[in-house]
Amino acid sequence: MNNTIEKIVKVLLTIIVSFLVGAIFILIIDENPLDAYTALIEGAFSGKLMFGTTLANFTPLLLTSIAFAIAAKAGAFNVGVEGEIFLGGIAAAYIGINWTFLPAPLLYVACFAGAIIVGAAWAWIPGVLKAYYNVSEVCTTILMNTVAVYLTSYLVNGPMSGGGVNAQSADVAVTLKQFMRPSSANVGIIISIIVSILIIVMYYKTSFGFKLKSVGSNPSFSDCMGIDSKKIFVKAMMLSGAIGGLVGCIEVLGVHGYYLDNFATNLGINGMLAALIVKSNLVMCPPLAFFLAILRTGALRMQQSTGVPKSLVDTITAIFIIFATMDSLFNLDVFKKIKRKKPFDTKLAKGVK
Amino acid sequence: MVENIVEMENIIKNFGLVHAVKTGNFNLRKGEIHSLIGENGAGKSTMMKLLYGMYPIDGGSIKVRGQLLENLTPKIAIENGIGMVHQEFMLVENLTVLENIILGFEPTKGSVIDFDLARKTVTKFIEQYGMNVQLNKKVHQISVGEAQRVEIIKILTRGAEVIILDEPTAVLTPQEADRLFEIMENLKNDGKSIIFISHKLNEVMKVSDRITVMRHGDYMGTVKKEDTSPSELAKMMIGREVFLDLKKEKATPGEVICQVKDLWTSGNKETSKVRGISFDVRAGEIVGLAGIDGNGQSELVEAITGLRKIEKGSVTLDGKDITNLSPKKIRENGMTHIPEDRNLRGLNRQLTIKDNLLASRIDDKKFKHHFLRKDSSILEESNNLIGEFDIRPTDPETLLSSLSGGNAQKIVVAREISTVGNLLVAAQPTRGVDIGAIESIRSIIQEQKKKGIGIILISADLEEIISLSDRIIVIHEGHISGKIDVKDANEENLGLLMMGGKDTSREGLNLEGLNE
Numbered sequence: 001m002n003n004t005i006e007k008i009v010k011v012l013l014t015i016i017v018s019f020l021v022g023a024i025f026i027l028i029i030d031e032n033p034l035d036a037y038t039a040l041i042e043g044a045f046s047g048k049l050m051f052g053t054t055l056a057n058f059t060p061l062l063l064t065s066i067a068f069a070i071a072a073k074a075g076a077f078n079v080g081v082e083g084e085i086f087l088g089g090i091a092a093a094y095i096g097i098n099w100t101f102l103p104a105p106l107l108y109v110a111c112f113a114g115a116i117i118v119g120a121a122w123a124w125i126p127g128v129l130k131a132y133y134n135v136s137e138v139c140t141t142i143l144m145n146t147v148a149v150y151l152t153s154y155l156v157n158g159p160m161s162g163g164g165v166n167a168q169s170a171d172v173a174v175t176l177k178q179f180m181r182p183s184s185a186n187v188g189i190i191i192s193i194i195v196s197i198l199i200i201v202m203y204y205k206t207s208f209g210f211k212l213k214s215v216g217s218n219p220s221f222s223d224c225m226g227i228d229s230k231k232i233f234v235k236a237m238m239l240s241g242a243i244g245g246l247v248g249c250i251e252v253l254g255v256h257g258y259y260l261d262n263f264a265t266n267l268g269i270n271g272m273l274a275a276l277i278v279k280s281n282l283v284m285c286p287p288l289a290f291f292l293a294i295l296r297t298g299a300l301r302m303q304q305s306t307g308v309p310k311s312l313v314d315t316i317t318a319i320f321i322i323f324a325t326m327d328s329l330f331n332l333d334v335f336k337k338i339k340r341k342k343p344f345d346t347k348l349a350k351g352v353k
Numbered sequence: 354m355v356e357n358i359v360e361m362e363n364i365i366k367n368f369g370l371v372h373a374v375k376t377g378n379f380n381l382r383k384g385e386i387h388s389l390i391g392e393n394g395a396g397k398s399t400m401m402k403l404l405y406g407m408y409p410i411d412g413g414s415i416k417v418r419g420q421l422l423e424n425l426t427p428k429i430a431i432e433n434g435i436g437m438v439h440q441e442f443m444l445v446e447n448l449t450v451l452e453n454i455i456l457g458f459e460p461t462k463g464s465v466i467d468f469d470l471a472r473k474t475v476t477k478f479i480e481q482y483g484m485n486v487q488l489n490k491k492v493h494q495i496s497v498g499e500a501q502r503v504e505i506i507k508i509l510t511r512g513a514e515v516i517i518l519d520e521p522t523a524v525l526t527p528q529e530a531d532r533l534f535e536i537m538e539n540l541k542n543d544g545k546s547i548i549f550i551s552h553k554l555n556e557v558m559k560v561s562d563r564i565t566v567m568r569h570g571d572y573m574g575t576v577k578k579e580d581t582s583p584s585e586l587a588k589m590m591i592g593r594e595v596f597l598d599l600k601k602e603k604a605t606p607g608e609v610i611c612q613v614k615d616l617w618t619s620g621n622k623e624t625s626k627v628r629g630i631s632f633d634v635r636a637g638e639i640v641g642l643a644g645i646d647g648n649g650q651s652e653l654v655e656a657i658t659g660l661r662k663i664e665k666g667s668v669t670l671d672g673k674d675i676t677n678l679s680p681k682k683i684r685e686n687g688m689t690h691i692p693e694d695r696n697l698r699g700l701n702r703q704l705t706i707k708d709n710l711l712a713s714r715i716d717d718k719k720f721k722h723h724f725l726r727k728d729s730s731i732l733e734e735s736n737n738l739i740g741e742f743d744i745r746p747t748d749p750e751t752l753l754s755s756l757s758g759g760n761a762q763k764i765v766v767a768r769e770i771s772t773v774g775n776l777l778v779a780a781q782p783t784r785g786v787d788i789g790a791i792e793s794i795r796s797i798i799q800e801q802k803k804k805g806i807g808i809i810l811i812s813a814d815l816e817e818i819i820s821l822s823d824r825i826i827v828i829h830e831g832h833i834s835g836k837i838d839v840k841d842a843n844e845e846n847l848g849l850l851m852m853g854g855k856d857t858s859r860e861g862l863n864l865e866g867l868n869e
Contacts, residue, residue, distance in 0.1 A: 218703070223698075228679060
């Protein structure tokens with residue numbers, strides 16, 4: 001328990017320090033940091049449109065951070081969530097446009113299932129390459145992201161084009177209900193929250209979750225215990241890909257109503273950042289994703305009302321990550337008593353008692 | 354009065370709340386080999402690290418040649434002629450032996466390193482003490498024993514008069530250890546003083562002049578070798594009588610449980626690391642596999658347990674062919690396995706005690722309801738095992754990284770024994786654990802045998818092989834170089850077979866020889 005509190009305190013401290021450093025930048029361009037930050041927070045919460053936009057931003061970030069984190073639990077660094085979103089999105093769009101012979105409820109199911117299956121299948125490739133042929137999944141997923149972007153771009157400009165000026169598909173026949181209009185918040189957020197909770201429960205409470213943890217922390221041990229580390233690794237990648245596909249489906253059905261070219265640019269990467277900041281701690285992913293969503297939404301208002309460019313938010317996020325990865329930055333006195341000693345000595349402490 | 358070159362009095366060292374050394378007393382005479390013994394965590398390594406200046410002392414005094422040294426650092430220690438060979442060698446793998454030895458103390462000629470002079474100086478030491486090292490080889494190409502000699506030369510060239518050897522034999526084969534003892538003797542005859550840290554009593558009795566015993570950070574006394582015996586030392590170390598020479602239960606072997614037939618497999622770097630090994634294990638007997646590390650035993654174990662691909666040959670367990678099945682299937686067929694490297698395969702240091710205890714059984718109905726783990730039965734079973742195997746600390750939620758070697762190994766043993774099986778593969782079951790844990794692990798293995806379980810025991814410790822096994826198979830370069838009944842076995846004939854030689858010293862010895 002102590003450990004969890006320590007982690008939360010550390011994240012909070014990191015946030016404060018990042019904002020302080022951000023304030024220095026704001027001062028350098030001759031603006032008032034307090035005004036800028038006030039505008040930032042107001043921008044994220046004031047009014048239906050802004051708060052709705054925050055929620056709409058939160059939905060994909062939540063799932064992509066969970067998707068990255070669950071793969072990381074099994075030892076995979078899945079940069080490919082973004083590609084999985086694109087492909088999941090296009091699969092959902094294809095089904096939503098063309099399978100109208102299905103009754104509406106079934107069509108929903110088909111869209112989601114299609115997106116999830118395509119996402120999982122796409123992630124299966126780097127998973128197998130890594131597990132059985134030792135090809136770095138970081139490399140393959142980055143490369144495959146590009147493939148996914150161009151593949152979907154081709155489809156939406158060519159065979160699946162809606163025929164308009166923009167590079168987008170025709171409208172899908174089923175959509176997720178939106179609320180807090182004119183923002184694009186939609187019931188996808190409920191799906192996101194449910195899925196996140198399911199994944200967290202799965203990781204902490206089920207035997208499959210235990211296997212993920214075991215394989216991620218020591219594959220040799222797992223093999224010896226009869227847990228096939230290679231299979232589990234591939235499954236973790238596929239699970240991560242499935243969540244990515246789900247995000248694509250939610251975005252297409254919920255936000256746009258059609259497939260828009262390049263709609264997911266940076267969605268996967270931002271989720272990955274959120275997960276990295278909390279070191280892939282699944283429980284901490286949701287609050288962090290929400291925080292990043294606030295930053296993204298509020299940045300626009302900040303730019304409009306103060307003259308601080310919205311890219312400052314990117315700077316703060318980057319500083320955030322740098323500080324978050326510095327493990328020993330906030331080894332305060334309270335923690336030092338527990339932390340300072342080397343494993344050798346704590347070993348004694350517990351053994352002698 | 355004999356001159357004391359090192360005097361450590363009433364040393365106190367705390368790490369936070371932990372009292373690592375409470376009453377540390379140790380003195381070293383010139384020209385003696387003085388052993389410092391104790392269980393893991395008794396404070397012996399800490400004492401020597403204090404002498405070498407790696408940590409500051411919290412109380413007491415350290416005198417070298419009568420001179421009080423305060424604020425000791427490794428630099429001051431080296432200047433005072435103290436050198437330490439650590440358990441983990443401090444060598445640069447990609448440099449040659451010579452370069453490693455002179456690193457940081459390079460003799461120069463103008464602005465370039467004077468390798469000729471360096472070679473001359475180093476060769477002098479090599480010849481003087483009979484150390485066989487190849488100066489031009491890179492460190493990653495030489496054996497562990499040789500690397501250790503390089504470490505010794507390294508500290509000698511820095512002018513060490515007092516040489517601290519921290520558990521030097523833990524990584525050596527019996528033959529290499531003997532060679533080290535010869536070198537120690539040579540050094541001693543030349544007037545160097547040696548501190549030998551160990552928990553192997555037979556070695557200590559072999560090499561020491563005097564022996565100091567520590568227990569739980571306390572000084573228990575210093576004795577002359579002539580005035581003591583291994584059992585007395587063991588008693589001093591753990592505070593009660595120890596029986597390592599368990600009375601061997603007479604084996605009543607039943608039917609053949611496991612049959613290994615003409616097994617071939619490759620190592621990570623070499624092909625055909627195991628070349629045609631065949632043997633049987635019957636229910637209720639212990640078959641010991643002896644051999645110098647790296648002769649194929651590890652690969653053989655991995656092949657049998659499904660962790661390495663078998664290229665040719667077969668393994669049957671209880672009449673069923675288990676060749677190249679997955680480890681999970683093999684476990685389901687009744688094989689349990691204590692892996693040789695507990696930090697790699699045996700345990701997951703990032704998980705808790707309970708997770709480590711039950712990792713092989715997470716899919717058992719007992720611990721799983723549909724998909725969810727049954728926390729209550731997991732906790733209950735863990736608490737039972739912790740009690741039964743006397744694992745400390747007793748909290749099943751403790752992270753494994755905070756456990757001592759002995760308790761960590763008990764977890765491995767507890768997990769494998771608590772799984773119902775008919776064959777136990779025990780690889781180095783007592784490597785690197787303290788004497789108390791050795792005693793209990795060995796008696797557990799004996800009990801399993803009594804229950805009628807077939808056991809394959811792999812150990813680098815010949816004494817362990819001889820005292821536990823019913824039959825001994827010696828492996829050399831991937832072949833079986835001999836099979837001996839335990840009543841005919843001794844360290845010499847086993848040692849010879851381990852080197853690949855044929856034992857001709859005894860008649861009537863049952864040498865089945867190679868399989869081809």
